[in-house]
Amino acid sequence: MIKISPSVLASDFSALGAEAARMQESGADYLHLDVMDGRFVPNITFGAPIIKSIRNKTQLVFDVHLMIDEPLKYIEDFAKAGADIITFHTESSSPAAETVEKIIDCGCKAGISVKPNTPVEQVFPLLDSLSMVLVMTVEPGFGGQSFMPETMDKIKALRRETERRGIDIDIQVDGGINEKTVETAAAAGANVFVAGSAVFGAADAAAAISRLRELAEAAK
Ligand code: DX5
Numbered sequence: 001m002i003k004i005s006p007s008v009l010a011s012d013f014s015a016l017g018a019e020a021a022r023m024q025e026s027g028a029d030y031l032h033l034d035v036m037d038g039r040f041v042p043n044i045t046f047g048a049p050i051i052k053s054i055r056n057k058t059q060l061v062f063d064v065h066l067m068i069d070e071p072l073k074y075i076e077d078f079a080k081a082g083a084d085i086i087t088f089h090t091e092s093s094s095p096a097a098e099t100v101e102k103i104i105d106c107g108c109k110a111g112i113s114v115k116p117n118t119p120v121e122q123v124f125p126l127l128d129s130l131s132m133v134l135v136m137t138v139e140p141g142f143g144g145q146s147f148m149p150e151t152m153d154k155i156k157a158l159r160r161e162t163e164r165r166g167i168d169i170d171i172q173v174d175g176g177i178n179e180k181t182v183e184t185a186a187a188a189g190a191n192v193f194v195a196g197s198a199v200f201g202a203a204d205a206a207a208a209i210s211r212l213r214e215l216a217e218a219a220k
């Protein structure tokens with residue numbers, strides 16, 4: 001099923017609660033919350049208290065993308081703050097299996113993300129426990145970058161593997177997703193689309209979300 005997850009990185013941070021509510025009214029499925037620690041990536045955003053502060057502003061699924069060095073230490077905080085899906089990076093320093101287990105124990109769905117130069121096969125041993133794999137389509141750290149088409153082979157390989165095993169897993173893409181790139185990612189096998197600039201930068205967010213959904217549906 002196609003899902004659109006607007007990234008708050010491109011939102012008006014001074015009115016984050018209202019922006020979250022606006023995304024729900026605009027027809028989004030998830031709200032993508034980019035957590036950066038200035039160590040795993042060269043940028044700092046926000047942490048669990050900010051997420052907690054907007055939890056009662058919307059019923060959207062909170063899709064928390066942890067770009068932090070030691071995710072295992074903070075899983076409980078993000079779960080308590082109201083995360084529904086917690087995705088961490090395989091390149092981080094926490095042990096992946098233990099981190100996935102912790103996310104599930106805390107009552108959340110677990111996702112693992114791979115940066116553009118990381119082979120997607122790294123997540124294969126844990127696929128059966130995961131709800132989602134996030135294949136980054138830019139180097140993580142900043143919004144507004146250009147989509148890297150060379151990452152599509154990883155989506156195809158991942159889709160082949162999930163079909164071979166007969167497991168139903170979401171494949172998310174994040175970075176540079178817009179009306180020009182969403183079809184390429186959908187055709188490769190992605191079904192959850194993060195979009196920051198393309199949604200928050202649009203004059204009409206609802207129209208932008210439904211257009212992305214339409215294009216993805218037609219290309220899958
Ligand atoms: C980048 C973040 C993305 C970012 C996407 O490191 O993980 O979620 O906000 O922004 P756009 O859609 O503008 O590329």
Ligand code: ZN
Nearest residue numbers: 034065174194
């Ligand atoms: Zn993200």
